[in-house]
Amino acid sequence: MVVTLHSVVREGLELDYDREHRVIPDDLVEDFARFGITGWEIWRVGRHLFHRVECEDWDRANEALAGSAANRRWQQHINQVVDHFDPVDERGVPQPLDRVWSLSEQRDG
Numbered sequence: 001m002v003v004t005l006h007s008v009v010r011e012g013l014e015l016d017y018d019r020e021h022r023v024i025p026d027d028l029v030e031d032f033a034r035f036g037i038t039g040w041e042i043w044r045v046g047r048h049l050f051h052r053v054e055c056e057d058w059d060r061a062n063e064a065l066a067g068s069a070a071n072r073r074w075q076q077h078i079n080q081v082v083d084h085f086d087p088v089d090e091r092g093v094p095q096p097l098d099r100v101w102s103l104s105e106q107r108d109g
């Protein structure tokens with residue numbers, strides 16, 4: 001499955017965010033693989049970040065990441081430059097954006 005997410009960088013820290021994502025911790029990359037996350041790309045426009053995540057099951061991956069020491073360390077670190085995700089559920093877990101339209105689906109029917 002593919003999900004898209006939206007987050008926002010703290011004002012003035014856009015280049016810090018870019019620098020921090022040149023390479024993420026290897027133990028987090030290993031956890032992603034163990035939890036079924038096979039791809040993650042991020043685009044930035046100003047302060048707005050758009051994430052494209054390829055995973056087996058987004059909800060299951062998030063549950064597993066909640067118990068990951070590598071993810072907790074990374075979140076503590078990166079939240080110095082990330083302001084927030086939007087939208088989130090009642091637990092604060094980032095929620096995928098709704099896809100509105102797909103050219104390939106329209107074309108291929």
